[in-house]
Amino acid sequence: MKPVLLVLNLQLPAHLEQMAQSFPDFEVVYAPEAGQAEAAIAAHGARVQSVCTIGATGLSAAQMRRMPALRLVCAMGAGYENIDVAYAKAHGIAVGNGAGTNDECVADHAMGLMIAAVRGLVRLDKATRAGVWRSALPLPPNVSGKRLGIIGLGAIGAKIARRAAAFDMEIGYHNRKSREGAGYRYFGDVLSLAAWADVLLVATPGGAGTRHLVNAEVLDALGEKGFLVNIARGSVVDTAALAAAVRAGRVAGAGLDVYESEPAPPAELLELDAVVLTPHVGGWSPEAVQNSVDRFIANMRNHLDGKPLVSPV
Numbered sequence: 299m300k301p302v303l304l305v306l307n308l309q310l311p312a313h314l315e316q317m318a319q320s321f322p323d324f325e326v327v328y329a330p331e332a333g334q335a336e337a338a339i340a341a342h343g344a345r346v347q348s349v350c351t352i353g354a355t356g357l358s359a360a361q362m363r364r365m366p367a368l369r370l371v372c373a374m375g376a377g378y379e380n381i382d383v384a385y386a387k388a389h390g391i392a393v394g395n396g397a398g399t400n401d402e403c404v405a406d407h408a409m410g411l412m413i414a415a416v417r418g419l420v421r422l423d424k425a426t427r428a429g430v431w432r433s434a435l436p437l438p439p440n441v442s443g444k445r446l447g448i449i450g451l452g453a454i455g456a457k458i459a460r461r462a463a464a465f466d467m468e469i470g471y472h473n474r475k476s477r478e479g480a481g482y483r484y485f486g487d488v489l490s491l492a493a494w495a496d497v498l499l500v501a502t503p504g505g506a507g508t509r510h511l512v513n514a515e516v517l518d519a520l521g522e523k524g525f526l527v528n529i530a531r532g533s534v535v536d537t538a539a540l541a542a543a544v545r546a547g548r549v550a551g552a553g554l555d556v557y558e559s560e561p562a563p564p565a566e567l568l569e570l571d572a573v574v575l576t577p578h579v580g581g582w583s584p585e586a587v588q589n590s591v592d593r594f595i596a597n598m599r600n601h602l603d604g605k606p607l608v609s610p611v
Contacts, residue, residue, distance in 0.1 A: 299325075299345060300323060300324055300325040300345070301323070301324055301325070301345050301346070301347040301348075301367065302324065302325050302326075302327050302342045302345040302346045302347065302348075303317060303321060303324040303325070303326050303327070303346075303347070303348045303349075303350065303598075304327050304329065304335075304338060304339075304342070304346045304348070304349045304350070304365075305317070305326060305327065305328045305329065305330070305349075305350045306329055306330060306335050306349060306350065306351040306352075306355050306357070307330055307350065307351055307352040307355055307374060308330045309328065309330070309591075310587070313587070313588075313591045314326060314328055316591060316595070317350075317591070317594075317595065320595045320598075320599070321595075321598065321602075324347070324348070325342075325345070327342055327346075335361075339361060339364050339365065340364075343364040343365045343366075344365075344366065344367065345367060346365040346367060346368055347367050347368060347369050347370070348368075348369065348370040348371075348372075348598055348601075349365075349368065349370070349371045349372070350372055350374060350594050351371065351372070351373055351374070351381065352373055352374050352375050352377070353373050353375055353376075353377025353378045353379045353380060353381070353395075353504070353531075354377070354379075354380060354560070355380065356373075356378070356379065356380020356381045356382075357371050357380070357381050357382065357386075358380075358382055359382040359385035362382065362385060362386060362389070362391065368391055369390070369391055369392065369601070370391065370392045370393075370394070370597075370598060370601045371386055371391060371392070371393050371394075372393070372394040372395065372396070372594050372597050372598065372607075373394070373395040373396060373611075374395075374396045374399075374590040374591070374593070374594055375395065375396050375399070375400060375581055375590065376395055376396060376397045376398070376399075376400070376401075376453075376454070377395070377503060377504060377531065378393065378395050378611055379503065379504045379505040379531065381393060381611075383611055392601055392607060392610070393610065393611040394594075394597040394601075394607040394608070394609055394610050394611060395609055395611050396589075396590045396593045396594065396609065397453065397609045398453060398593075398609065399586060399589035399590040399592075399593045400580075400581035400582075400583075400586035400587075400589065400590060401453050401454045401457050402457060402586070403580065403581050403582070403583045403585065403586040404454050404457075404529055404580045404581045405454055405457035405458045405460075405461055406461075407529060407555060407576070407579070407580035407581075408454075408458045408461075408499060408501070408527060408529045408555075408580065409458065409461050409462070411527050411529065411553030411554070411555060411574055411576065412441065412446075412462075412497055412499065412525070412527050412553060413441050414553055414574045415525050415527060415551045415552055415553035415572075415573075415574050416438070416439055416440075416441050416444070416497065416525050416551070417438045417439070417441065418438045418551070418572075419574070420571065420574050421571050421572070422435070422438070424571070439523075441465055441467070442465045442466045442467065443465075443466055443467065443468075444465075444467050444468075444496040444497055445467065445468045445469075445470065445494060445495050445496045445497070446459070446462045446467045446468070446469050446470070446495060446496070446497050446499060447470045447471065447472070447485070447491040447492060447494060447495030447497065447498045447499065448469065448470070448471040448472075448482075448499050448501055449471070449472050449488055449491065449498065449499065449500050449501060449502045449511065449512070449530075449534075450471075450472075450473065450500070450501040450502030450503070450530065451471040451472075451473050451477050451480060451482070451501070452473075452501065452502075452503075454501050454529075455471065455499075455501035455502075456480075458499060458501060459471070459482060467497075468483075469482040469483070470482060470483040470484070470485055470491055470494055470495065471483070471484060471485065471491070472484070472485045472486070472487065472488050472491045488511055488512070488516055489515060489516055489519050490519075492512075492516045492517070492519040492520040492524070493519040493520075493521075495520065495524065496523065496524055496525070497524065497525045497526075497527060498512070498516075498520050498524060498525070498526050498527070499526075499527040499528075499529070500512060500526070500527065500528040500529065500530045500534050500535060501529060501530050502530055502531075502534060503530065503531065504530065504531025504532075504533045504534060505531075505533070508531070508533070508534045509533045509534070510533070510534070510535070510536040510539075511534050511535075512526065512528075512534055512535040512536065512539075512540075513536045513539055514536065514539040514542070514543065517539055517540060517543040517548065517549050518543070518548055520549055521548070521549070522547055522548055522549065522550060523550050524549055524550055525549070525550055525551050525552060525553070526540065526549060526551075526552040526553075526554075527552065527553045527554070528552070528553075528554045528555065528556055528557075529555045529556065529580045530556060531556055532554075532556040532557040532558040532559070532560055532564075533558055535554075535557075535558075537557060537558045537559070537564050537566055537567065538566055540552060540566075540567070540573075541564075541566035541567055541570065544567075544570050544572050544573060545570065550572065551572035551573060551574075552567075552572070552573045552574070553573075553574040554567070554573065554574070554575055554576070555575075555576045555577075555578055555579065555580040556578050556580075557575075560578060561577075561578075563575065563577075593608060593609060596608045597609065
C-alpha cells in the first residue's frame with residue numbers, strides 16, 4: 299500500500315490534484331475538519347509519512363504518536379504555533395512552513411484594515427446607504443502623517459512598514475531586540491510603543507509567549523485617538539479588554555482580521571461600528587494560496603530527495 303500524505307487544512311480541488319500529481323507514490327488523504335482528521339488518523343495512521351496543515355490547526359504530539367512512520371510536517375502559512383515542534387524534532391520529524399508565501403497579501407490587507415478603521419469606511423458606507431450626507435458626519439482623520447507602531451518587525455511587519463512609509467507615516471516597532479539596519483525607531487516594550495503610536499499594529503507570532511500581549515494597560519496607553527490593527531493571531535489581543543476600551547471611548551477603533559473566538563465571530567465586538575472585522579482572510583488570495591501550495595510541494599520534494607527544506611522551522 300502507498301504511504302499517505304495527510305492534508306488537514308482547507309484546499310481547493312485543483313490544489314489537491316496538484317499534490318497528487320506531484321507525489322504519485324503517495325495516497326493523498328484530505329481531512330480538513332477535526333472529526334475527519336480523527337477518522338483519517340484512525341484509519342491510515344500507520345501509513346502517514348507527511349502532513350500538510352496550518353498553524354491554527356497544527357499537529358499535536360498525541361496525533362504524531364499515532365503516526366509512527368511520520369517524517370515531515372509542514373504548515374502552509376508562516377505560523378506553526380499549534381504544531382508540537384519540540385516533539386517532532388525529538389522524534390526525527392522535519393518541520394517546515396510557508397514563510398514568505400503570503401506576506402505581500404497580508405501586508406496589503408493590513409493597510410486596508412488600517413485605512414478602513416482610521417477613516418471609518420464601514421460606518422461611512424452604512425451612513426451613505428441610509429441617505430446621510432457628509433455635513434451630518436464627524437470629520438474622519440488622516441492616515442498619512444500618523445505614527446504607526448508595529449509589534450513584530452519580521453518579514454510581514456517590514457512589508458507593512460514599507461507600505462506605510464508611502465503614506466508618510468512615522469514608523470516605530472517593538473521586537474525582542476532591535477532589528478539591525480531597520481531604520482525605524484525601536485521601542486523596548488509594547489507599552490511605550492503604544493503610548494507613542496497613533497496606530498498600533500500587531501504582526502507578531504501567536505502562542506503562549508504573546509498571549510494577551512495587547513491588554514487593557516496597552517490599550518489605555520494607545521489612548522482615545524488611537525487605533526488597533528491585528529493581522530497576526532487573535533490570541534495576542536485581549537478581546538474583552540478591547541471591547542471595553544472601544545465602548546468607553548478609551549480607544550478610537552480597531553481593524554481585526556483575527557480574533558480569539560475563531561472561527562466564530564467575536565461576540566463582544568459585533569455591535570461596535572468603530573471595529574472593522576474580516577474573517578482571517580489576510581493571507582488569502584489566489585496568488586498567495588498558490589504560492590503556499592507550491593512551497594509545501596517544494597518542501598516535501600526536498601525532504602524526499604534528502605535535501606534541506608526550503609523553509610524549515
